Amino acid sequence: MNREIAVVAFVQTRHAADSGGLSEVEMLAPVITEIKERTGVHRFGFTCSGSCDYLEGKPFAFVTALDAVGAWPPISESHVEMDAAWALYEAYVRLLHGDVDTALVYGFGKSSQADVRKVMTAQLDPYYLAPLGPDQVSLAALQARAYLERAGAKEDDLRAVAARSRAAGRDNPYALHLEDPDGSQGYDVAPLRPYDIAPDTDGAAAIVLAAGDKARELCERPAWITGIDHRADAHGLGVRDLSRSESARIAGERAGAAGVEVAELHAQFSHEELILREALGLGDDVLVNPSGGALSANPIMAAGLIRIGEAAARVQDGTAAKALGHASSGPCLQQNLVCVLEGEPRG
Amino acid sequence: MGNPCAVIGVGQTAYKTKRLDVSMAGLLREAAQRALEDAGLDWADIDAVVIGKAPDLFEGMMMPEAYLADALGARGKPMMRVHTAGSVGGSTAIVAAGLIQSGVHDRVLTVAWEKQSESNATWALTVDSPHSTSLVVGAGGYFAPHIRAYMRRSGAPDHIGTLVAVKDRQNALKNPYAHLKIPGISREMVESTPMLWEPIRYLETCPSSDGACAMVLASESAARSAPNPPAWVQGTSMRSEPIFFAGRDNVLPQGGRDAAADVYRQAGITDPRRELDCAEVYVPFSWYEPMWLENLGFCGEGEGWKLTEAGATALDGDIPWNPSGGVLSSNPIGASGMIRFAEAALQVRGMAGEHQVDGARRALGHAYGGGAQFFALWIVGSDKP
Numbered sequence: 001m002n003r004e005i006a007v008v009a010f011v012q013t014r015h016a017a018d019s020g021g022l023s024e025v026e027m028l029a030p031v032i033t034e035i036k037e038r039t040g041v042h043r044f045g046f047t048c049s050g051s052c053d054y055l056e057g058k059p060f061a062f063v064t065a066l067d068a069v070g071a072w073p074p075i076s077e078s079h080v081e082m083d084a085a086w087a088l089y090e091a092y093v094r095l096l097h098g099d100v101d102t103a104l105v106y107g108f109g110k111s112s113q114a115d116v117r118k119v120m121t122a123q124l125d126p127y128y129l130a131p132l133g134p135d136q137v138s139l140a141a142l143q144a145r146a147y148l149e150r151a152g153a154k155e156d157d158l159r160a161v162a163a164r165s166r167a168a169g170r171d172n173p174y175a176l177h178l179e180d181p182d183g184s185q186g187y188d189v190a191p192l193r194p195y196d197i198a199p200d201t202d203g204a205a206a207i208v209l210a211a212g213d214k215a216r217e218l219c220e221r222p223a224w225i226t227g228i229d230h231r232a233d234a235h236g237l238g239v240r241d242l243s244r245s246e247s248a249r250i251a252g253e254r255a256g257a258a259g260v261e262v263a264e265l266h267a268q269f270s271h272e273e274l275i276l277r278e279a280l281g282l283g284d285d286v287l288v289n290p291s292g293g294a295l296s297a298n299p300i301m302a303a304g305l306i307r308i309g310e311a312a313a314r315v316q317d318g319t320a321a322k323a324l325g326h327a328s329s330g331p332c333l334q335q336n337l338v339c340v341l342e343g344e345p346r347g
Numbered sequence: 348m349g350n351p352c353a354v355i356g357v358g359q360t361a362y363k364t365k366r367l368d369v370s371m372a373g374l375l376r377e378a379a380q381r382a383l384e385d386a387g388l389d390w391a392d393i394d395a396v397v398i399g400k401a402p403d404l405f406e407g408m409m410m411p412e413a414y415l416a417d418a419l420g421a422r423g424k425p426m427m428r429v430h431t432a433g434s435v436g437g438s439t440a441i442v443a444a445g446l447i448q449s450g451v452h453d454r455v456l457t458v459a460w461e462k463q464s465e466s467n468a469t470w471a472l473t474v475d476s477p478h479s480t481s482l483v484v485g486a487g488g489y490f491a492p493h494i495r496a497y498m499r500r501s502g503a504p505d506h507i508g509t510l511v512a513v514k515d516r517q518n519a520l521k522n523p524y525a526h527l528k529i530p531g532i533s534r535e536m537v538e539s540t541p542m543l544w545e546p547i548r549y550l551e552t553c554p555s556s557d558g559a560c561a562m563v564l565a566s567e568s569a570a571r572s573a574p575n576p577p578a579w580v581q582g583t584s585m586r587s588e589p590i591f592f593a594g595r596d597n598v599l600p601q602g603g604r605d606a607a608a609d610v611y612r613q614a615g616i617t618d619p620r621r622e623l624d625c626a627e628v629y630v631p632f633s634w635y636e637p638m639w640l641e642n643l644g645f646c647g648e649g650e651g652w653k654l655t656e657a658g659a660t661a662l663d664g665d666i667p668w669n670p671s672g673g674v675l676s677s678n679p680i681g682a683s684g685m686i687r688f689a690e691a692a693l694q695v696r697g698m699a700g701e702h703q704v705d706g707a708r709r710a711l712g713h714a715y716g717g718g719a720q721f722f723a724l725w726i727v728g729s730d731k732p
Contacts, residue, residue: 060717081428
């Protein structure tokens with residue numbers, strides 16, 4: 001199947017460290033309403049979402065979210081228990097079939113309801129790793145150390161990533177507005193300091209995909225998806241080179257990452273951006289995370305989708321001819337998705 | 348619908364209360380290995396892996412695709428995890444088929460499972476949450492009032508559920524993978540078991556099972572070199588509707604009707620009872636057979652119980668339902684939908700063994716989930732669409 005598919009609209013919440021008493025449905029509903037108004041589309045050919053039961057502490061987070069979508073009459077719909085970037089991938093594949101022209105994709109997460117770094121332990125090998133209780137930040141610190149030693153980078157390089165991300169985030173009305181990193185702060189888990197770690201964030205985001213002429217009808221300058229691919233690495237931290245991301249490298253090559261002007265990377269720790277830049281072959285001329293990235297706002301399950309939305313926004317506003325959105329899942333960048341967007345369809 | 352897609356491999360584990368001999372990875376690998384053998388393929392031949400299961404709280408493992416990547420040979424490959432409640436086994440197969448139909452891949456491995464012995468599903472279904480009240484009833488308590496409403500609406504006599512419970516367990520005796528095998532199963536035996544959620548008796552419910560089911564799906568060119576006959580996907584459909592709102596028909600949900608109409612249209616079916624040779628339908632409580640007979644258009648409204656009573660859905664009836672023994676005989680929750688889809692494929696491949704429906708050429712696979720609000724259906728046939 002060969003079909004032109006584009007991001008035609010992207011909406012996100014003004015992300016917050018704590019959205020207070022809002023339920024997930026209340027957080028999501030304005031986003032869905034806005035994207036329907038903006039596109040003028042109220043029934044989509046396909047709908048797909050990403051969310052995580054463990055953030056809510058109960059099963060079926062996605063069931064109540066349907067109340068925000070308006071699934072009546074019944075809709076053609078699916079859900080991944082992954083970042084919504086993978087829901088976008090599923091919707092993209094669905095549009096390739098040729099029988100539907102529009103898809104709604106959304107993701108949401110309320111980190112404030114949970115202790116994220118502990119919750120993430122529940123995604124580790126349940127027999128040999130999870131019972132030992134390593135938390136997300138400790139595992140990330142292992143990866144950071146492996147990278148610094150292999151690449152000869154310094155902790156100052158990590159702080160530079162955090163400083164640039166936070167400065168950009170302060171210019172982004174949707175991100176948290178965080179102060180310049182304070183180099184005198186102690187370690188959280190060495191070599192990571194608090195500013196190297198993405199902030200707990202509540203938020204939601206939605207994207208509308210459309211195919212061919214429908215995309216042109218809904219959007220003046222669609223951001224065409226010219227390549228999208230995702231790959232997994234082994235789970236066992238001891239059987240992969242933690243200082244590199246082989247899965248991101250393959251996904252980037254297959255999606256056609258070469259030549260992008262802007263890259264939105266789902267780096268939840270400073271060192272992850274450096275590993276991903278290397279894996280994706282992004283030179284110094286590539287503008288990375290002009291939105292501030294996950295280090296400025298990291299609503300889990302939506303943060304990867306937001307990267308694609310932000311990259312698409314750069315294409316739509318004409319500031320980039322070719323941009324890349326990246327999403328990650330699993331401990332230490334285990335899974336990576338790369339979506340390349342361009343202003344004009346290829347060929 | 349896109350490019351042709353075929354099921355060229357099916358693998359199942361034995362379904363049991365506790366599979367203490369294997370880890371979760373071991374359980375999935377057992378099913379996947381059997382599917383690969385059926386397809387005449389090795390791990391390296393697979394382009395992508397799509398897995399599915401019911402809520403992560405069932406085993407206490409969050410986002411299990413991360414841990415399972417190693418055991419399922421997904422290193423360096425795309426891997427996804429689908430979750431759409433009880434319909435997930437069906438939805439997962441549909442997402443995997445989509446990767447073939449879109450032309451993205453040629454050979455996709457899809458696996459669904461549950462290992463209920465690792466945790467407690469009824470507990471996971473009844474935990475409290477900050478924003479809604481827990482019903483503390485499990486699935487049976489939730490569906491019993493809907494069954495009672497069906498009985499009142501249709502005027503069905505009380506013994507219909509018993510007939511389904513007996514029929515599916517008789518079929519299970521012919522299925523080597525089935526969990527519940529009850530020699531001499533009879534109406535008296537079912538009626539002598541305790542009432543759990545009026546009108547559902549103990550033997551009218553599904554068991555709690557450990558198990559996994561896998562399929563290898565292939566493009567037309569990849570299917571050509573398969574050693575065993577393929578089952579061609581002739582239609583797929585998913586529908587979702589909100590769980591609670593005034594006026595929603597809980598007994599015969601619109602989503603089920605719409606999904607059925609969609610999949611029949613794709614397969615060119617106008618009379619499912621006549622044009623399908625058998626069906627594997629998600630019946631976790633016995634009464635859902637007559638209810639789904641109506642919802643899926645095998646008869647008119649209020650008529651489903653009459654088909655069951657007349658034996659139309661028995662293995663020797665005109666439209667056998669659940670020749671494998673169905674969910675009533677094996678219920679690894681997340682896998683139960685995929686087992687329906689896979690058993691439908693086995694029937695049209697002529698590989699269902701002792702529970703084979705003679706000459707089956709077209710079969711329906713069905714799954715539902717949540718508060719009977721998520722539906723996934725496919726039709727497979729021996730002929731390429």
